[in-house]
Amino acid sequence: MTRRLTPAQAAFARGLTQPRLNRRSMLGLSGLTAAGFALSACGVEGQGGESTSSKGFWDDKKSNGRVNFANWPLYMDPGKPELKAFTEETGIKVDYDEAIQDNPSFFGKIQPMLAQAEPIGYDLMVLTNGIELNKLIGLNYLAPLDHSRLPNFAEHAADVYKKTSYDSGNRYTIPYASGITGIAYNPEYVDREITSVADLWDTAFEDKVGMFADPQELANFGLFYTGVDPADSDQRDWIAAADALQEQRDKGLVRRYYSQDYIQPLSNGDIWMSMAWSGDIFQQNAEEGTNLKFVVPEEGATLWSDNMMIPSTAKNPVDALMLMDFLYDPEIAAGLTEYINYITPVPASRGILREKAAEASGDEKETLERVADSSLVFPTEEDYAKLHDYVPVTSENEEEFAPLFLAVSQA
Amino acid sequence: MTMAATREGKRGRTARLAPYALVLPGWLWLALFFVAPIASVISMSLMTGGLAAGYTFTFEIGNYARAVELYWEQILRSLLYGGLATLLCVAIGYPVAYWIAFKGGAYKSTYLLLVLLPFFVSFVLRTISWGFILSDNGVVLGTLKSLGLLPGDFGVLNSATAVVFGLAYNFLPFMVLPIYAVLERMDHGVVEAAHDLYAGRVQAFVRVVLPMSLPGVFAGVIMVFIPTSADYVNATVLGGADNTMIGKVIQTQYLVNNAYPLAAAITFILMAALLIGIFSYAKALGTEQVMEVQAR
Numbered sequence: 164m165t166r167r168l169t170p171a172q173a174a175f176a177r178g179l180t181q182p183r184l185n186r187r188s189m190l191g192l193s194g195l196t197a198a199g200f201a202l203s204a205c206g207v208e209g210q211g212g213e214s215t216s217s218k219g220f221w222d223d224k225k226s227n228g229r230v231n232f233a234n235w236p237l238y239m240d241p242g243k244p245e246l247k248a249f250t251e252e253t254g255i256k257v258d259y260d261e262a263i264q265d266n267p268s269f270f271g272k273i274q275p276m277l278a279q280a281e282p283i284g285y286d287l288m289v290l291t292n293g294i295e296l297n298k299l300i301g302l303n304y305l306a307p308l309d310h311s312r313l314p315n316f317a318e319h320a321a322d323v324y325k326k327t328s329y330d331s332g333n334r335y336t337i338p339y340a341s342g343i344t345g346i347a348y349n350p351e352y353v354d355r356e357i358t359s360v361a362d363l364w365d366t367a368f369e370d371k372v373g374m375f376a377d378p379q380e381l382a383n384f385g386l387f388y389t390g391v392d393p394a395d396s397d398q399r400d401w402i403a404a405a406d407a408l409q410e411q412r413d414k415g416l417v418r419r420y421y422s423q424d425y426i427q428p429l430s431n432g433d434i435w436m437s438m439a440w441s442g443d444i445f446q447q448n449a450e451e452g453t454n455l456k457f458v459v460p461e462e463g464a465t466l467w468s469d470n471m472m473i474p475s476t477a478k479n480p481v482d483a484l485m486l487m488d489f490l491y492d493p494e495i496a497a498g499l500t501e502y503i504n505y506i507t508p509v510p511a512s513r514g515i516l517r518e519k520a521a522e523a524s525g526d527e528k529e530t531l532e533r534v535a536d537s538s539l540v541f542p543t544e545e546d547y548a549k550l551h552d553y554v555p556v557t558s559e560n561e562e563e564f565a566p567l568f569l570a571v572s573q574a
Numbered sequence: 575m576t577m578a579a580t581r582e583g584k585r586g587r588t589a590r591l592a593p594y595a596l597v598l599p600g601w602l603w604l605a606l607f608f609v610a611p612i613a614s615v616i617s618m619s620l621m622t623g624g625l626a627a628g629y630t631f632t633f634e635i636g637n638y639a640r641a642v643e644l645y646w647e648q649i650l651r652s653l654l655y656g657g658l659a660t661l662l663c664v665a666i667g668y669p670v671a672y673w674i675a676f677k678g679g680a681y682k683s684t685y686l687l688l689v690l691l692p693f694f695v696s697f698v699l700r701t702i703s704w705g706f707i708l709s710d711n712g713v714v715l716g717t718l719k720s721l722g723l724l725p726g727d728f729g730v731l732n733s734a735t736a737v738v739f740g741l742a743y744n745f746l747p748f749m750v751l752p753i754y755a756v757l758e759r760m761d762h763g764v765v766e767a768a769h770d771l772y773a774g775r776v777q778a779f780v781r782v783v784l785p786m787s788l789p790g791v792f793a794g795v796i797m798v799f800i801p802t803s804a805d806y807v808n809a810t811v812l813g814g815a816d817n818t819m820i821g822k823v824i825q826t827q828y829l830v831n832n833a834y835p836l837a838a839a840i841t842f843i844l845m846a847a848l849l850i851g852i853f854s855y856a857k858a859l860g861t862e863q864v865m866e867v868q869a870r
Contacts, residue, residue: 267830274625298625370729378830417815419732424702424811431709433731558624565831566644573648573818573826 315491336470347439373437442505619838656803659741667749732814756790
């Protein structure tokens with residue numbers, strides 16, 4: 164997904180990196196997670212068990228003391244405290260590379276190498292659920308996870324992340340961070356409470372609605388509007404959804420189909436409401452003092468995840484697997500969440516953020532409390548109940564799917 | 575005697591081949607960075623298949639039919655926006671170039687530097703800044719609205735107007751510089767001669783200066799029209815739902831949809847449309863003018 168800013172924009176937008184860096188001292192991170200590694204020896208039962216293919220893959224693999232990690236920009240504190248703690252704990256060196264700007268182009272880059280069964284230079288990478296991930300799984304380009312070596316994940320991951328429709332039982336992936344695609348609105352201009360996807364079709368907001376350009380995101384909202392669960396939709400539903408979106412467009416409601424830069428126009432009042440990502444709204448309100456509202460609409464919203472996975476040709480898969488599990492230690496997950504401000508798959512990190520907040524003071528206390536108390540970072544049960552997975556688009560049905568929605572957003 | 579003849583022949587052959595040898599690096603450059611990519615785009619545009627399954631060459635002309643059927647509107651829109659931006663650039667750029675060339679005096683280079691100065695800031699950043707400036711409640715419109723000079727629901731951002739102005743703004747120097755270069759080299763004596771022959775200022779301009787500066791205008795038009803028609807940044811940042819340009823479609827088809835053959839076909843159609851536009855323009859202006867520009 165292309166929700167993040169480019170590094171230049173990010174530096175621009177986030178003049179607040181400095182206090183973050185200072186605040187995030189290395190204190191208190193080391194020595195907290197020995198338990199996780201001790202457990203791996205005891206053979207804690209992970210979820211799903213392991214398939215024979217998983218056993219076969221891991222039989223001759225051993226730790227090499229290093230791991231190459233490809234991630235998105237702004238997905239870890241620039242000081243990399245979590246990786247330093249990992250190295251201190253295990254002796255494994257991590258080469259961290261912000262190599263992924265969006266899913267399709269990263270997929271385009273690694274696909275030829277994977278097709279030749281060659282290493283891609285990374286042992287661990289993070290991709291969003293969606294067409295590219297479905298292709299990676301379908302083409303057998305990912306290493307099957309050995310859940311006996313993921314005890315932290317088994318213990319600390321929330322259930323919803325263990326039964327996703329795109330990788331049920333986490334055979335190949337576990338989430339790094341998640342988010343909600345819902346509706347955000349600016350109460351300065353919208354004088355009523357927005358509660359439903361249908362509000363995006365309300366002619367009272369002519370030329371003041373922002374929608375997403377991404378075909379999958381756009382399709383999901385068209386499907387919610389027509390009362391269909393994206394994860395269970397078929398081609399007939401897609402056509403109906405595209406028609407509904409076309410109608411919204413023809414009524415002159417949509418000001419623009421945004422790739423990612425909808426936050427500024429929403430804060431300025433160029434648009435009054437928009438499809439939005441939860442973490443963006445949290446950050447904008449926290450850092451710019453805006454009062455944007457984020458809604459999980461009653462018809463439903465989507466929960467997406469940026470998932471960690473190991474390419475089948477990885478040179479250091481064991482080390483990558485250890486790092487994956489390390490990041491599920493609640494203490495570590497809390498540190499990541501404090502920086503990322505998206506949803507963490509580790510609910511236990513909320514308590515840790517609160518503990519930290521209790522010990523902290525001033526600005527830091529306020530920031531920690533804001534993160535820990537936010538329903539954008541820790542969604543409520545009620546919100547979770549309304550969240551859905553994406554349309555299962557694969558290489559087989561891609562041709563029927565994407566053009567329908569590109570025809571709406573790029574007419 | 576025979577030896578001399580051979581040596582003579584050798585020297586003759588070397589002399590004959592020398593120019594070709596000298597031009598070889600240029601040819602290699604063209605082959606590597608122009609012919610090879612173009613050839614690969616042409617062949618891609620005639621393939622079928624997908625990223626995962628691989629692409630095969632099937633001489634699929636249908637890609638072109640699909641591209642036209644799906645995107646004729648965006649192609650025409652791009653040519654229209656590019657054309658309007660080019661006209662705007664001529665209208666603004668010609669007087670600027672004229673003024674600098676004839677009235678700039680000792681400060682000519684300073685004025686030229688001022689024209690170029692915005693280029694020291696990234697193209698994308700400048701365009702994004704225009705988004706801020708043109709925002710509905712931004713520094714310009716917001717102020718005018720609060721003074722009651724504009725109705726509250728007036729907006730410029732996310733419209734065709736914003737896109738065309740953005741394009742003209744970003745590519746203006748490409749119009750000013752070639753026109754300036756021609757005007758600057760012009761012999762002022764010919765203008766004086768026109769005056770001596772009782773031409774007024776307007777007549778001297780229309781009949782002497784303007785015709786002599788047309789090669790510069792031609793060069794400027796080419797340098798503005800081609801990139802503005804293919805641009806996607808301005809339409810993306812300043813445009814709205816109804817202003818998608820073909821550059822953005824190509825980018826999406828390549829990078830988001832991974833539909834390489836379709837994207838390659840659109841690329842080629844755009845190239846063809848631009849070439850036809852440029853050549854009909856050259857024809858209208860007189861072919862010698864074009865040759866003159868190319869000779870420089």
